[in-house]
Amino acid sequence: MTYHIDKEKLTAYVLGELDEAERKAVEKALEEDEALRQTVAELRATAKLAAEALKTEPAHALTEGQREAITSRLEKASEAARRQREVPRFRWRLHVAEIVALAVTGLILLSLIVPSHVGRVHRKMKPVEESEEPTSGYDVDLWGNGIYEEAERREKLSVAGDGLTGGSRDAITAGRGGLGSAATQADEGLATLEVSRADRYLIKNASLVIETEDARKASDLLVAAVQELGGYVSDFREAVDRLGRRSISVQVRVPADKFQSSMERLEPLGKVMNRQVTTEDVTEQFVDTDARLRNLKRTEERLLAHLDRTGELEDIVKVEHELTRVREQIEVLEGRLRFLSHRVAFSTINISLQERPKAESVVPPETYSIAKIASEATRSLIGFFQRVAGRIIWLGIWSVVWVPLLGVVLLLVRRGIRQARKAQE
């Protein structure tokens, strides 16, 4: 057998680095080759000597400082590893705490942000008789047609104030100051208005939309109540729609001092769906007209005195002519004053009595329309998206408040958990 054995293979053999087959092949070759056996013996001896020699070579150790550095790193690494293993136990708690914190913060923010918007909607939905006091220039519309904004209310109150003159205006100024500072508190403003009513001329108007079972019966009760209070009916209209629902519109005039009690008597006639009360201040017109009237009367007196003194026909004709003109004006002004007085003395209330839809005609076949339902649904959907978008815009803009707030909350929660973990350790 010719098995080529080089020094590499022999070395590997000596050092035990050959696999089984190779080792056997080399051993077989060695049996046949004396020189090869000698080489192996020498190689083995050299290897042994070299290993012994090299093992005697001095080897240095690390310095103490270096050992300490390794030990302290080891402790840190162990600590880190332990912490890493322990974190998962806390992680879910951390997540739960984060979600809770998020939810709480979200609720707080929603309650902070939304009331100004949604609260109004709620008010709109509430039956009026339970929640609203009669207020001047304040409109509550249950049909969702929108309500008067506070700004508008304020405007009306301001108009009322502007209508005053002289001392009256001074008297009101204080009231308007009060309004200005608490403009949103319309009821307060109204109270101020009430206080200064004594020297003012106010025309009160109200309109009521009342839903009732039987419009005719309600209108009879209404007329009786108005007459009992010393008022009268100034207009009466009755109509029936396609669904057989009767609606009656009545305009009544009641003495101004009975206005409040009239409203109280009228409202129980049914469910108040809409109520509007406005107050018009005519003090300035009243005072102006009165002053002009007095001036004209003085002019009339002077003209009469002049007529007594003069003897010339031409003068008499001129004076008579002038006197006629002045008296005409006096009559116009007196008429105006009487009209105003009456308007002030008698408040106007427009009542619309509407019958509830009859049970059998809730959804009359002719009014059922898939297109209408679809359009309503679409409108509702669009409304929903608009509300969502609105909410998102609110949240986005308010993020300057809630993002830092949330950050602080999360930070506190994390710190709390870390401390709890430390305490546990």
Next chain:
Amino acid sequence: MGGEPLAKADWVRAALARYERPLIRYAARITGNIELARDVVQDTFLRLCEADRAKVDGHLAAWLYTVCRNRALDVLKKEDRMDSLQEGQAESVQSKGPEPSAVAAASEAYGMVFEALGTLPQNQQEAFRLKFQDDMTYREISQVMGISLGMVSRLVAAALSDLREQLRGKIDLVREV
């Protein structure tokens, strides 16, 4: 709690006790400077502290020597003394390691071994030392030096037979041993 990290600390300490000195000796041969070698070995063990035990276990020696070698070569590169380690400049190495004469005093034969070893090329010396000084297998040496198994075999064989040739005339090898 802490069963595994404690075990790891013990593991690193055991590795330190077992390999600290051999590694410094190995690093010193590369850097030619005992302080640099210490720094390199400290760094090697610091890395072991951070290492994932599962990835190191089973070939700890190879891992330590590999990291140590790479660190040492990095340090050398920084020191701009890479040139002195190029193959074929074996002579320069003799002045680096521990003083052979100090060892030789113990045995004349050992002195001859060191003398003969000093004449070999650097990579032969390195492979040879890893084999006989650090008791590594060819496979481990190939991992540490980043060369093939065949290359390790050639380097070790060349070194051993060269040594044998050199020592042959001076001492009766077989009888001596």
